[in-house]
Amino acid sequence: MWRSPFLVRFLTLCLRILVPDRCPVCGRGGVAPLEPFCRGCYEELMRIKQKRKRRCLRCGTVLVSEGRQGCLNCLNQRWYLDGLFVYGSYDGILRRAVQVIKFEDGFRVARGISEIVDLSDIPAVDLVVPVPLSKRRLLRRGFNQSLLLAEGISRRLGVTTAVEMLLKVRENPPQSLLEGCRRLNNPRGAYLWVSGETAAERILLVDDVLTTGATLNECARVLKSVGAGEVYGFVLARSDGGV
Numbered sequence: 001m002w003r004s005p006f007l008v009r010f011l012t013l014c015l016r017i018l019v020p021d022r023c024p025v026c027g028r029g030g031v032a033p034l035e036p037f038c039r040g041c042y043e044e045l046m047r048i049k050q051k052r053k054r055r056c057l058r059c060g061t062v063l064v065s066e067g068r069q070g071c072l073n074c075l076n077q078r079w080y081l082d083g084l085f086v087y088g089s090y091d092g093i094l095r096r097a098v099q100v101i102k103f104e105d106g107f108r109v110a111r112g113i114s115e116i117v118d119l120s121d122i123p124a125v126d127l128v129v130p131v132p133l134s135k136r137r138l139l140r141r142g143f144n145q146s147l148l149l150a151e152g153i154s155r156r157l158g159v160t161t162a163v164e165m166l167l168k169v170r171e172n173p174p175q176s177l178l179e180g181c182r183r184l185n186n187p188r189g190a191y192l193w194v195s196g197e198t199a200a201e202r203i204l205l206v207d208d209v210l211t212t213g214a215t216l217n218e219c220a221r222v223l224k225s226v227g228a229g230e231v232y233g234f235v236l237a238r239s240d241g242g243v
Contacts, residue, residue: 024105025097034115036108041093042116048088049118059213060086060238080220081205081213082230087117090209090237098208098237101145110145113236114152122232126200128154128161131207131219132168132191149236150206157204165195166219187218193226201229210235 021029023038034042054063056071058079063071088094101109130150138144147163154161170190205219213233220231 024100024109025093034112036105036112041097044093045097045113045116048094052086052088052118055084055086055238057081057083058217060084060210060235062240077217079213080217080224080231081233082220083123084210084213084216084233084235085119085122086210086238087234087236088238090239094237098145101148101208102141106143106145106148110148111152114149114156117153117234117236119153119156119234122157122204122234123202123230125157125159125202125204125232127198127202128157128159128204128206129166129219129223130161130163131205131215132164132166134168134171136171146207149208153204153206153234162195165193166222167192167194187215191219191222193222197227198223199227203228203231205231205233207233207235208237210238 023029023041024036025041026038028038028040037045055061056063056074058074058077058081059071061071061073090098097109097113100106101113128150130144130146132138132146133141133144147161151161168190169192203223205216205223207216210216210233216233216235220228220233223231
């Protein structure tokens with residue numbers, strides 16, 4: 001059954017008023033030690049740091065060889081990203097958290113989870129740029145979940161968030177609905193930087209979920225075409241069956 005995201009968020013807000021201090025991820029009570037998560041969800045999200053897998057620095061594929069920086073999927077592709085950082089796999093509690101951010105309690109959960117994610121490997125950057133939604137999807141959802149994450153991350157890094165400077169100007173099919181090379185070419189021409197040339201030497205692109213890396217790579221291409229020096233990507237979760 002189709003659910004209006006506005007209705008879901010309204011009902012979520014009503015439930016939070018009627019039954020306060022409920023964890024938005026699991027629904028249990030006793031929110032602590034970091035609002036809005038309960039202790040169990042908080043500890044599980046924190047454990048992802050210790051279970052992080054070695055991944056390709058371009059597309060995020062899990063690497064099985066200790067000596068490699070990239071993967072075989074990337075050998076014949078041109079990559080504009082200078083590095084990619086993935087917090088965890090798109091499953092379990094992280095999958096549930098992403099779904100809550102998108103459809104139920106985005107502002108609250110995105111703020112909380114941006115305080116947890118490990119940013120220690122990310123080099124110093126000058127600007128944080130969220131991957132934009134199309135106008136149609138933004139109107140339907142009411143907010144851009146990547147912007148919510150980007151604002152929390154930029155606060156921790158002490159840099160500015162670029163709001164409405166990178167826009168999505170073409171509606172393209174979701175990556176999850178495509179296969180093979182169609183995924184790699186799908187985002188081409190879909191994004192535009194509308195703020196003139198950028199003087200930022202290092203930019204961090206932020207998105208919630210990654211499948212192939214093609215969207216981040218296209219955004220990186222656009223940013224470098226307007227003067228960015230180095231462009232890195234950060235995603236909350238990577239669908240390991242995505243490539």
